[in-house]
Amino acid sequence: MSETKKLSTEAYKGVRDFYPEDEAIQQYLFSTMSRAVERFGYARYDASVLEPSELYKSKGAENEELVNEQTYTFIDRGDREVTLRPEMTPTVARMVAARRRELSFPLRWYSIPNVFRYERPQRGRLREHWQLNVDLFGSSSIEADVEVIALAHAILKEFGATEKDFEIRIGSRTFLNELTARHRLSEDAAKSLHTLLDRRAKMMIGEFEVALKEYGISLGEINAGDVPNDVRMILDHLAQLGITNVRFDPSIIRGFSYYTGVVFEVFDIDPQNNRSLFGGGRYDNLLSLFSDDLVPAVGFGMGDVTLRDFLEVRGLLPAYTPPAKAYLAIAGSDNGSISDSIALGAMQLADELRATGINVAIDFGDRKLGDQIKAADKQHIPFVIVVGANELASGTFTVKELATGEERTMSRGDLIEGLK
Amino acid sequence: MSETKKLSTEAYKGVRDFYPEDEAIQQYLFSTMSRAVERFGYARYDASVLEPSELYKSKGAENEELVNEQTYTFIDRGDREVTLRPEMTPTVARMVAARRRELSFPLRWYSIPNVFRYERPQRGRLREHWQLNVDLFGSSSIEADVEVIALAHAILKEFGATEKDFEIRIGSRTFLNELTARHRLSEDAAKSLHTLLDRRAKMMIGEFEVALKEYGISLGEINAGDVPNDVRMILDHLAQLGITNVRFDPSIIRGFSYYTGVVFEVFDIDPQNNRSLFGGGRYDNLLSLFSDDLVPAVGFGMGDVTLRDFLEVRGLLPAYTPPAKAYLAIAGSDNGSISDSIALGAMQLADELRATGINVAIDFGDRKLGDQIKAADKQHIPFVIVVGANELASGTFTVKELATGEERTMSRGDLIEGLK
Numbered sequence: 008m009s010e011t012k013k014l015s016t017e018a019y020k021g022v023r024d025f026y027p028e029d030e031a032i033q034q035y036l037f038s039t040m041s042r043a044v045e046r047f048g049y050a051r052y053d054a055s056v057l058e059p060s061e062l063y064k065s066k067g068a069e070n071e072e073l074v075n076e077q078t079y080t081f082i083d084r085g086d087r088e089v090t091l092r093p094e095m096t097p098t099v100a101r102m103v104a105a106r107r108r109e110l111s112f113p114l115r116w117y118s119i120p121n122v123f124r125y126e127r128p129q130r131g132r133l134r135e136h137w138q139l140n141v142d143l144f145g146s147s148s149i150e151a152d153v154e155v156i157a158l159a160h161a162i163l164k165e166f167g168a169t170e171k172d173f174e175i176r177i178g179s180r181t182f183l184n185e186l187t188a189r190h191r192l193s194e195d196a197a198k199s200l201h202t203l204l205d206r207r208a209k210m211m212i213g214e215f216e217v218a219l220k221e222y223g224i225s226l227g228e229i230n231a232g233d234v235p236n237d238v239r240m241i242l243d244h245l246a247q248l249g250i251t252n253v254r255f256d257p258s259i260i261r262g263f264s265y266y267t268g269v270v271f272e273v274f275d276i277d278p279q280n281n282r283s284l285f286g287g288g289r290y291d292n293l294l295s296l297f298s299d300d301l302v303p304a305v306g307f308g309m310g311d312v313t314l315r316d317f318l319e320v321r322g323l324l325p326a327y328t329p330p331a332k333a334y335l336a337i338a339g340s341d342n343g344s345i346s347d348s349i350a351l352g353a354m355q356l357a358d359e360l361r362a363t364g365i366n367v368a369i370d371f372g373d374r375k376l377g378d379q380i381k382a383a384d385k386q387h388i389p390f391v392i393v394v395g396a397n398e399l400a401s402g403t404f405t406v407k408e409l410a411t412g413e414e415r416t417m418s419r420g421d422l423i424e425g426l427k
Numbered sequence: 428m429s430e431t432k433k434l435s436t437e438a439y440k441g442v443r444d445f446y447p448e449d450e451a452i453q454q455y456l457f458s459t460m461s462r463a464v465e466r467f468g469y470a471r472y473d474a475s476v477l478e479p480s481e482l483y484k485s486k487g488a489e490n491e492e493l494v495n496e497q498t499y500t501f502i503d504r505g506d507r508e509v510t511l512r513p514e515m516t517p518t519v520a521r522m523v524a525a526r527r528r529e530l531s532f533p534l535r536w537y538s539i540p541n542v543f544r545y546e547r548p549q550r551g552r553l554r555e556h557w558q559l560n561v562d563l564f565g566s567s568s569i570e571a572d573v574e575v576i577a578l579a580h581a582i583l584k585e586f587g588a589t590e591k592d593f594e595i596r597i598g599s600r601t602f603l604n605e606l607t608a609r610h611r612l613s614e615d616a617a618k619s620l621h622t623l624l625d626r627r628a629k630m631m632i633g634e635f636e637v638a639l640k641e642y643g644i645s646l647g648e649i650n651a652g653d654v655p656n657d658v659r660m661i662l663d664h665l666a667q668l669g670i671t672n673v674r675f676d677p678s679i680i681r682g683f684s685y686y687t688g689v690v691f692e693v694f695d696i697d698p699q700n701n702r703s704l705f706g707g708g709r710y711d712n713l714l715s716l717f718s719d720d721l722v723p724a725v726g727f728g729m730g731d732v733t734l735r736d737f738l739e740v741r742g743l744l745p746a747y748t749p750p751a752k753a754y755l756a757i758a759g760s761d762n763g764s765i766s767d768s769i770a771l772g773a774m775q776l777a778d779e780l781r782a783t784g785i786n787v788a789i790d791f792g793d794r795k796l797g798d799q800i801k802a803a804d805k806q807h808i809p810f811v812i813v814v815g816a817n818e819l820a821s822g823t824f825t826v827k828e829l830a831t832g833e834e835r836t837m838s839r840g841d842l843i844e845g846l847k
Contacts, residue, residue: 014716016525022475024522030471046781048751048788051450055442055555081501105436111805135475148791150770296434331468350570361466368468371568385531
C-alpha cells in the first residue's frame with residue numbers, strides 16, 4: 008500500500024509516550040510504591056478508567072468547575088454519559104459501598120490508576136498521570152491517621168529520600184471550623200476563606216496577610232494558632248514512631264470538599280523547589296453518596312510526575328537496565344550471509360541460558376559482527392556472546408563484557424555460571 | 428451532608444471492577460507475561476489510552492466498521508477528535524516510526540495496555556480488556572517469525588500449560604495470495620474470501636463448504652493445500668527447538684488487513700472449549716502510514732479475559748495470597764477500650780517486623796479479640812499476633828496460625844525467625 012499523505016507520529020496533546028527507558032522508571036516507581044504499601048498490609052485493587060459521569064457530579068459545588076470544564080466527559084453510543092476518571096477516590100468509595108456488608112474492616116486498599124484532567128499542559132500537570140491511591144476504611148481512631156501519615160513517610164524513605172528532603176505538614180478541618188465560628192463567618196465566607204488558605208503557598212506573604220484581614224483574621228491567628236487536640240496526638244504518636252519531620256500548619260486545608268478531619272501535605276523542602284508533593288486526609292462521609300452506612304476513611308494520593316521530579320533532582324532514580332543480560336551475535340560466512348543452522352544453534356543456546364534464568368536476546372546476524380555488538384551496546388545489554396559455526400562445533404564461546412571491553416573464552420557449561 | 432437520592436454503586440456497563448482477589452489474578456497474569464517475554468529480551472513500553480482518531484482511519488476499508496461503530500471516539504474541548512485505543516499496534520507503529528533513526532534494530536518491545544471496543548458485553552468480549560502486545564521490529568528473516576511463535580509457546584508454558592492444552596496453527600498470506608491467483612479472484616472477491624476463512628471456526632463444516640464453492644474452491648484445496656515454503660521452514664525450526672504442538676492450517680488468516688506474511692493462532696484444544704486464544708503474524712508495511720522507510724515487523728496480542736478462562740478451567744490460577752503475612756490484634760482492657768500506649772506499642776512492633784521484610788497489618792482493636800481474629804481470617808492473613816499490655820511489658824507474644832489453629836508463645840526476637 009502506498010499512502011500519499013503520511014500520518015503524524017506525535018502523541019495526543021498533553022499525554023506521554025513511554026519508551027523503554029521512561030517506562031522502566033514508571034515501573035520502578037510503581038513497584039517501589041507497591042512494596043512499601045504492601046509492607047503495611049494494603050491490598051491492590053483496580054477499576055476501569057471509564058465511569059458513569061454522575062459519580063463526579065454530587066460532591067458539592069466546589070467540584071462543579073472540575074466536572075464541567077476539566078473532565079473528559081462524553082456521551083457513548085448507547086446515550087450514557089461517561090467520564091474518564093479525574094481521580095480515584097469516588098471509584099474506591101463506589102467499590103467499597105457496593106460490598107460494604109461483605110468486606111472486612113479495617114480495610115486497607117491501594118491502587119495505581121491513571122487519571123485524566125482536561126488542563127492546559129504544563130510542567131507537572133499533564134492531561135493524564137498515574138497516581139498511587141492509598142485508603143484505610145473503617146477506623147475513626149487516631150491510629151488510622153497516624154498509620155496513613157507514617158506510610159506516606161515510609162514510601163519516600165523507600166525511594167531513598169531522607170528526612171532532610173521533605174516535611175509533612177498537618178492541618179485540621181476542626182481548626183478551620185473553630186476559626187470560622189470565632190469570627191462568625193457565613194458559609195460562603197468560610198468557603199472563600201478555605202480557598203484562600205489552600206492558595207497560600209502560591210501567594211506572597213504580604214498579599215496573603217491583606218487577604219486574611221478581609222475576614223477579620225490576623226496572620227498570627229493562622230501561624231501561631233493553638234495546635235488542635237487531634238493534631239497534637241498525631242504528632243506525639245508519629246514522634247514515638249521516630250517520625251519527626253512533621254509539624255502543624257493551620258494553612259493546610261486541601262482543595263477537596265470531602266475532607267472532614269485531619270489533612271496533611273508532604274512538602275519538598277529544597278529551597279529551590281519548595282512545593283507540595285502530595286497529600287491526603289480523613290474523609291468520613293464519602294460513602295454517604297451511596298449509602299446511609301457511615302464508613303470512616305483516611306487516605307492520600309501521590310502522583311507520578313511530581314514524585315519523579317523530586318527523585319530525579321536528588322539523583323534517586325535508578326539507571327536503565329535492559330531486560331536482556333546477554334546478546335547473541337551471529338558470526339556468519341565471509342559474504343555476510345548466515346546459514347540457517349547457525350541461527351538455529353544460537354536459538355537453542357539462548358533457550359538453554361533462558362532455562363537457567365538468564366535473559367537473552369538474539370541478533371539475527373544479517374550484518375557485520377561489529378554492528379551487532381554496537382546494537383547490544385546501544386541497548387545497554389552488558390554481555391555479547393559470539394555464535395558462529397566454529398563456536399557451535401567446538402562448544403567454546405567468546406563472551407565480551409561491553410562496559411570494560413574484556414573478552415573471555417568459555418565452554419557452554421561455564422557460560423551459565425559466568426553470566427550469573 | 429445528607430444526600431437525598433443515593434448513587435448507584437455499579438461500574439460503567441461492560442467494564443470490570445477489580446477487587447483485591449481479582450486484581451491479584453490480573454497482577455499474576457501481567458507479571459508472568461512480563462517474566463516470560465523479558466527472558467527473550469523484550470523491553471516494556473507504554474502510551475496513553477488517548478490517541479488521535481486519525482491513527483485508526485487509514486488502515487484500509489476493512490477497518491471502517493471498527494472506527495465508525497466500534498470505537499470510543501469523541502471530540503475533546505479543544506475540537507480534537509480523540510479515540511480510546513481499540514488495539515495497541517497502531518500506537519507502537521507510531522512510536523517506532525517517530526524514533527526509527529535512533530532506535531536499535533532488531534527491536535524487541537512489549538506492553539500490557541488496556542484497550543477499548545464499543546461492543547455488546549458478552550463472555551470474553553468486554554468493552555475494556557488488557558492485552559499483552561509483543562513485537563519484533565527490523566528483521567524480515569524467518570528466525571524472527573520463529574522466535575515470536577516460540578515466545579507465544581513459552582508464555583503458555585510459563586503459566587503451567589502443557590503441549591496437550593493448546594496447539595499453534597500457522598497460516599500464510601502467501602498461501603491466500605496463491606489461492607486467489609489460481610482462481611483469478613477479483614480484489615473484492617479475495618477480500619470476501621478472506622473474511623470467510625477468518626470466520627471458519629464459527630461455521631458448520633457443511634455451511635463452510637457451500638460458501639467456499641461460490642469462489643470455485645473445494646474444501647480439499649483448503650485442507651490439504653501444500654505447505655508453503657515459509658511455513659515449512661518455520662515448522663522445521665520450531666521442531667528443532669522442541670516445539671511440536673504446531674501445524675499448518677491454511678484457513679488461519681487473521682482479521683486485520685495489515686498482515687503481510689505468516690500468521691498464527693493459538694487454540695485451546697479442550698474438546699469442550701475448542702477456540703482461538705490469541706494470535707499474530709508478520710506485518711511488514713505497518714510503518715508506511717508514517718514514513719517511506721520500511722521496517723519489517725512480526726508480533727502478537729494476547730488478551731487477559733480469554734487467557735484467564737483458559738487457565739481457570741485447568742486450575743492454573745494461583746490461590747489468593749494477601750499482602751500481609753501477620754495481623755496484630757489488640758487485647759484491650761476489660762471494658763473494651765484500649766489505651767493509646769498499647770496501640771502505639773503495636774505500631775512500633777509492626778515497624779520492627781516490617782524492617783525485616785515481614786508485611787504486617789494492624790487491627791486498631793476497638794472490638795473483641797475474637798472479632799479481630801475473624802477479620803484476619805476473612806482476609807486470608809496466615810498469622811495473628813496478640814498484643815496487649817502484658818505482652819508489651821513481658822516481650823512475649825502469642826502467635827496463632829489460622830490455618831491450623833496452632834498457638835505458639837514467642838519472644839520479640841523469635842517472632843522474626845518464626846514468621847519467616
